[in-house]
Amino acid sequence: MERFLALARAIGDESRARVLLALREGELCLCQVIELLALSPSTVSRHMEILHQAGLVERRKQGRWRYFRLASRGASPMTRLAIQWVLKSLQGEEAITADVRRIQCVRGKDPREFSSCYKAS
Amino acid sequence: MERFLALARAIGDESRARVLLALREGELCLCQVIELLALSPSTVSRHMEILHQAGLVERRKQGRWRYFRLASRGASPMTRLAIQWVLKSLQGEEAITADVRRIQCVRGKDPREFSSCYKAS
DNA sequence: CCTATAATTCGCCAACTATCGAAGTATAGT
């Protein structure tokens, strides 16, 4: 029950829900999420910690960067149900498609390249 | 997006999640839910209002009693996905099966009969 | 009418949450 409530509460925040949808297209590092949400690094770090604690995202560290991706293989059934629910429910939402568009230009790029990329859009 | 967040937040509370699972077996009136959760009437009334605002439950008034049931036919796809998610995720949880057992004795009965029924278990 | 029961509304309080900025850690490049 506690695990389920942690999932629901992690999802029930607009910023975190947006991150989950953004991660559907592939992993992002923290600084990319910071740009996406336009929140302070400390706040975003906390959001990602909550998503990780709930089991919704997996993390890896590479050099200076911390990358996040949706939990998938290896995740518990309850976690996978939660991810499927949020993806299915929010797919097509205007706020989400706008995020996907804005984040397009930094997908897969080396973090050192995209610093000026967001300012344009 | 707001509607989705309201769904997630409504579900992300232990008492409200328990109510949703209890309603799976059929409608309950407020006083039955009060007994089930062992919380004050005002608190439970507020919980049910939140579930109703989110679209998760429908209400009807009959005499002195306010009955609640899961939203089903007529509910939006987003709402139905949320209900399916919580039912699927929590089915079999110990806390839930205990609730189902405790509430068995008042299912369908006239509310005037079940006042002493809970005290036994 | 009067009473009892069911439910709602309101105001209060304690606990939790989202946010920030400041300070600290970690890593890469010079």
Added chain:
DNA sequence: ACTATACTTCGATAGTTGGCGAATTATAGG
């Protein structure tokens, strides 16, 4: 070593949430 960038941790603060009891409304039955 020094600097710059990425990230984390901590403390403060404003806002939200969940709980209660008291007061109110609604309905049923003497």
